[in-house]
Amino acid sequence: MSFELRPMTRGDIDAVHEIEHAIFPTPWSRQTFAAEVSIGETRAWLVAVDGDEVVGYGGIMVIGDEAHIMNLAVREDARSKGVGATMLESLLASAVEMGASRATLEVRESNSSAQELYRRFGLSSVGVRPGYYSDTREDAVIMWGDLLARDAASPEAGQELILAIESSCDETAAAVMRGGTELLSSVIASQVDFHARFGGVVPEIASRKHTEAIVAAVDEALEQAGVGFGDLDAIAVTYGPGLVGALVVGVAYAKGVALGTGLPLVGVNHLEGHIFANMLADPTVEPPLVALLVSGGHTSLVHMPEWGVYHTLGETLDDAAGEAFDKVAKALGLGYPGGPILSRLASEGNENAIDFPRAMMRSGNYAFSLSGLKTSVINHIRNAEQAGREVDVPDLAASFQAAVVDVQVSKAVRAAQECGVETFCLAGGVAANPSLREKLHEALADHGIRLSVPPLILCTDNAAMIAQAAHFRFMRGGFLGLDAEAIPNLRLDSEA
Amino acid sequence: MSGFETTGADATVALGRALAPLVRAGDGLVLSGDLGAGKTQLTKGFAAGLEVPEVVTSPTFNILLVHQGRLPLYHFDLYRLEHSDQLEDVDYWGTLEADGVSVVEWGDRFPEAMPLDYLAAHMTITADETREIVLSSQGTRGAELARTWLGACTGLADVVVRNSDSHGGDTA
Incomplete structure (x- = not known):
């Protein structure tokens, strides 16, 4: 059997209605089809014809960015020949042309072959309407799918x-x-x-x-x-x-x-x-890996066992590492943000001069806490001022930095070992800190783990790393609908 | 003055926790004081008292972090803002009037940032482990919160309550 598609006209309605009547317990009336075909703009109706015989038909309604698949049917003796799939493909393409980015429909719960067809086109079941079909009180399965996602799979692979x-x-x-x-x-x-x-x-x-x-x-x-x-x-x-x-x-x-x-x-x-940013700088970097994200707003250890899968092992319980650097710099009168100035001064100081606390160092988990260290440093400055002693800024900066770095390195190495990875990635603005890079590199090298650190321009916020992740x-066909919103506290682990 | 003296970060956390049952939607708490004085610690206790399940971290970087507890908790930190017109950019006033309770760290940076009716706590480091917390308020709701909070903290470990109303005003 060969067939072709063409738009439905009023002249097709008798043939369409005959099929409708033969297969649906509660068929649409001729008037309904006639009305639908005459609406035009927000509708697309087509028929599949073998010679001059109608063997299938279907239609959609587009409202805003949503396409509603209203009806899709194939005559009993013309089934399993790809008529339904071809019509659906054409209707969804029309839907995209008409501005739809998503498609939805209801289908009888018992009609598993139709559901299978829709699933092949990227629609998935999101819920049921209980007792939707009046004849049998059968539930309707509600299905939704992203049209742009399937449309985008077309550019030559890897050249998008x-x-x-x-x-x-x-x-x-x-x-x-x-x-x-x-x-x-x-x-x-x-x-x-x-x-x-x-x-x-x-x-x-x-x-x-x-x-x-x-x-x-x-x-x-x-x-x-x-x-x-x-x-x-x-x-x-x-x-x-x-x-x-x-x-x-x-x-x-x-x-x-x-x-x-x-x-x-x-x-x-x-x-x-x-x-x-690590994969961008070095294409040989790939999971499984563990990453330490350290910036003004984040301090977290993340296990990435495979592409697209993230497990956050631990995060800061209070201040982020970059924030602690900036705030200590501010307390020393170095301005804000003064993290980079602080780390430069630290290179001239003795990191063993002041024994600041290493919070959570032996906690057995991967959580960080930096607010206690910040308070210790501020107390040190205040006590020196009250005693009339001058604060040795390079020594204080070096001792503070060592306290931060020691904890990060210790947890990083343990995480890499426990996760059994051979690659470790440093990321975020604090990756620019020379002491953190150096100590982390040494400690990981002792265990045969390779450290990846992107160039500084890729460590701070940029869009190249976003393009790489995208x-x-x-x-993998992961797309957002046009109803997507910014999520200020978006979690990494919830991403698929 | 009216306020508290706490010894140790745990006592500061306990203070925050004691305030939580007293607040309702629309209430605002303004926190000020030096770096390391315990503003975030107090907020951690407050959030725990509001049954916020997750860890409350410093909002310095994000300016606003939103947590969902018994009420929504809007945790602002104005430390990084340079001009008061940036308050508009982070929808500051709209958020204060929303359906939750707001805690504003560094709220004293801009006079415009002070809500119409609020409770304020100014925190000072008096020694390594001790903090002085001085309360002030604006409006009837702010005054009521100050009064009930002082009452709710009597008997907390490592917390001294100073109430100028009941003791006839001892210190300035």
Whole structure:
């Protein structure tokens, strides 16, 4: 049997109704079909014909970005020949053209072959409507699926062009990457001479500033890459964790671009991005691995046993490592953020001068606590001032840094051994700290574990790492709907 | 003055915990004081008292961390803000008026940041392990919270309650 598809017309209604009547216990009326076919704009109805005989039909209704599959039927004697699948493929393609990004339908619970067909097209069951079918009081299974995800699987594997956007905190950044290997551009708004080109934009926590910077950052990234929106295959964006006012700017912009271009949206976890900065710098880095994420806002040990799987082993119970550096620097009058200045002074001091506490060093778990250390340092400064002694700043900086680094290194090595990995990744802005790099490298080398540290420009917030992480999500078909929102406290472990 | 003296971080945590049963949606607590004075410790206790299940960490980096307990807890830290117009950017006032209770660390950085009705606690390091916490308030709800909190802390270990109302005002 051969068949072809064409739009349903009023002339098909008698044949359609005959099939409808033969297979459905509560068939639609001729009037309903006639009304549906005449609506036009928000509907797509088609028939499958063998010669001039109608053997199947189906229709969708598109409301906003949702396509509702209203009816799909194949005449009994024309089944198992791909008629249903071909019609569904065509209807879903029409749905995307009509602006839909998701599709939904109801199907009888007992109709397992139909459910199987829908599952093949990426729809999955999300719940039931109890007693939905009036004839038998049978439950309806409600199915939903992402249309853009299946649409995107088409570009040549590994050659997709992704625009990535990062605005989770202080930086607005954009990058373009091809196939997960070729970084075509990476723009960080605060590091570009926007003053000359765009009139002076300094990004910060303010959503207003991100809003001003994001268009310029994306334009610059596209221009440097020599591509336009029309060349892209996906838009990627950091959707958490971070500061809500900053995150929403990137997410809203990315959704806007996705809507305007019809491209799929890939959501990336910011912390996942930091780990992928390692893969970006060195493509031989791959799981299984353990990563230490240390920055102004994060201190955590993460086990990545395989691509896309993350187990957070432990996190800080109070202050992040970078925050502790910055706050101690502030207490010493070094300004804020003064972490980098503090670590420079530390290189001139004696790290054994002051015996600061190593909190949680022997706790047996992977949790960190830095607020007690911060308070010890502040007490030391206050006591010296009260006694009229001058604080030896390099010695204090070195002793403080050693207390932080010793705990991180000790837990890092234990985590790597317990997880049985041979690769360890350092990530986040504090990875720039020379003492942490050096001590970690030595301690891991003693156990035959390789340490990966990305160059500094990839350790701090950037969009290139987001593009790299997005590549792996894209290849696995992990997409966000256009109803996605920024999630300030997004967890890494919940990601699939 | 009215307020507390605590010895040890555990006592500061206990103070926060004692405040939790007294608050309702819309209440605001403004915390100020030096680095290391115990603002986050007090908030940890408060959050535990509000039945927040997760670990409450410093919100310095994120400016606002939201936790869900008996009530939503909006934990602000204005330390990194440079201008009061950034308060708008983090939806500060909208959040204060929302359905939860707000704790604002470094709330004294900007006069505009002070809510209309609030309880404020200023924390000072008096020695390595001891902290002085001085309460002040604005509005009738703030005053009520100050009064009930002082009452709720009587008898807590390592906490001395100083109540100028009942003792006729001893220190300034």
